[in-house]
Amino acid sequence: MKLRIVSYWEHLWQWWLWYGLDSKSIHTSGVKKCTSLALLRSTLALEGVEVIKVQRLWPWQRHWPKRIDHEHLQALLGQWAQLLSSGLPLLSCITLVHLQQASGRLRYELIQIQNALLSGVSFSNSLSQSRLFPTTIVHLVAAGEASGELATLLAQVHEKQVQQANLKRRFKRSLFMPLITLFSGLMGSLVIIYWVVPQVANLYTSGNYELPMLTQWLLGLSDMAQASIGAISVGLICTYISLVWLWSKANLRVKLEWVLLHIPGLGELMRLHSKADVFLVLSLTFNAGVPLLDCLALAANSSRWEIMSRDLNASILGLQQGQKLSQILTKMSWSAQTLQLIRIGEVAGDLGLSFTQLQHYYEAQVVSKSQWLEQLLEPALLILIAGFVGLILVALYLPLFQMGQMM
Numbered sequence: 001m002k003l004r005i006v007s008y009w010e011h012l013w014q015w016w017l018w019y020g021l022d023s024k025s026i027h028t029s030g031v032k033k034c035t036s037l038a039l040l041r042s043t044l045a046l047e048g049v050e051v052i053k054v055q056r057l058w059p060w061q062r063h064w065p066k067r068i069d070h071e072h073l074q075a076l077l078g079q080w081a082q083l084l085s086s087g088l089p090l091l092s093c094i095t096l097v098h099l100q101q102a103s104g105r106l107r108y109e110l111i112q113i114q115n116a117l118l119s120g121v122s123f124s125n126s127l128s129q130s131r132l133f134p135t136t137i138v139h140l141v142a143a144g145e146a147s148g149e150l151a152t153l154l155a156q157v158h159e160k161q162v163q164q165a166n167l168k169r170r171f172k173r174s175l176f177m178p179l180i181t182l183f184s185g186l187m188g189s190l191v192i193i194y195w196v197v198p199q200v201a202n203l204y205t206s207g208n209y210e211l212p213m214l215t216q217w218l219l220g221l222s223d224m225a226q227a228s229i230g231a232i233s234v235g236l237i238c239t240y241i242s243l244v245w246l247w248s249k250a251n252l253r254v255k256l257e258w259v260l261l262h263i264p265g266l267g268e269l270m271r272l273h274s275k276a277d278v279f280l281v282l283s284l285t286f287n288a289g290v291p292l293l294d295c296l297a298l299a300a301n302s303s304r305w306e307i308m309s310r311d312l313n314a315s316i317l318g319l320q321q322g323q324k325l326s327q328i329l330t331k332m333s334w335s336a337q338t339l340q341l342i343r344i345g346e347v348a349g350d351l352g353l354s355f356t357q358l359q360h361y362y363e364a365q366v367v368s369k370s371q372w373l374e375q376l377l378e379p380a381l382l383i384l385i386a387g388f389v390g391l392i393l394v395a396l397y398l399p400l401f402q403m404g405q406m407m
Contacts, residue, residue: 015057016040017107023048029095031057031111057108068132070165072106077137077158084151091117106132123150136281136298143288153288160284164277167363171273174370175266178377185385190225192392197222200396211399218395253306261307265377269369274305275338276362278312283355292351293319325351337361 014033018040022028028049034040037054044051068076076097083093094114109130116126124142127133137157144153201219204211211219225232246252261267278299285295293316300312311332318328326343338358345354 017055017057017111018044018049018051018053020044020049020051020053022050029111030115031108055107068106068134070161070168073133073137074158074161074165077154077161081151081154081158084154090123090150134302136285136302139290139294139298140284140288143285143290147289157284160280163363164280167273167276167366170370171269171366174269174373174377177374178381181378181381181385185381185389189385189388189392192389193218193222193225194229197392197396198226204399212395214391214395215399218392250306254310257305257307261305265373269366269373272362272365272369274303274308276359276366278303278308279355279359279362283352283359286355287352292325 014035016032016034016037018030018032020028032040032043034043040054041051079097080093083096084090088096091114094110094117097110109132112130113123113126116129117123121129122142122145124138124145127141128135128138140153140157141150144150147153197218201222204215204219243256246256261271281299281302282295285298286292290298296312296316296319300309300316303309303312311329314332315325315328319325324346326339326346329339329342341354341358341361342351345351
């Protein structure tokens, strides 16, 4: 048994990523299993490969992360588009790009894609086999291969990815700063209630002073908080676990999403952002020649919101039954402008243009709403927190003022 375990671990640590020049001085790379670095170099030398760099492939790097992050995807698409536009073959583009990658997992997958291309597999199928790339990107690459405009399509997708990244950055900033302000205010209030108030309470209780109602309320709040700190901690942990469990259940998640999407101000911003993401996918895929049913399926799979995914899946069923997209969306909570642009696209036979216009419209709405929230929400929270802290300070010092008047 012990021998089997040792053998298993040795198997895990025997994989290597290597880079070098073949007999024709062409850059080449691969993944190889060898018991030692010296054996790897001698094996590759016998194959006519001059090794330039070797990197151990750790066990987790072949399986994690499961998906490529947006930053690496954006960079890859831009590099591939630039290299293909310059006239380089696809295989050379893959090789040049993966030599510059720092992520072991990404390097490993790019080498696997390179090997798949060498064996005759199409680029889109090799991306699909890696399972590292989003399904939307795989379909777009397939459409670019079919049309012969892969470089142009990758450049367009890269440009859209950059725009989407900027939009997400603005969206996160509009939420991040108010949350930081709220968290800082709550932490400051807790410090005062847990540590400062008890010290002052000892001073007041040592004498026979009749305390103002506001001070009595503050001392009672401090005593209650200190006595129930364990219960509060357990309650917060149970609340977090309950929310995670609710989010994992599709039917319950829809109800939780409905609550989140109807928070005043923030809910509208999240709805606008989700619609901008949906129309970005629809615009890219439909204009690339992907059938409408597949476009809606891709948009449904890429959406983070179960409510949005259900609406899009319902649209697919309606289209399969012979209804128009505008008729289906009329029964859902889509704006009149959205329905009007889709009707115009259906009549004119250019839904792709309508999807692009709606994408730009919702992106502009996200920017406008984000700016409005940044200008309103953060000052409002500052005023609210300052008022609460000020109330605590007044409650602390009010008895001192009364004592001074009595003397």
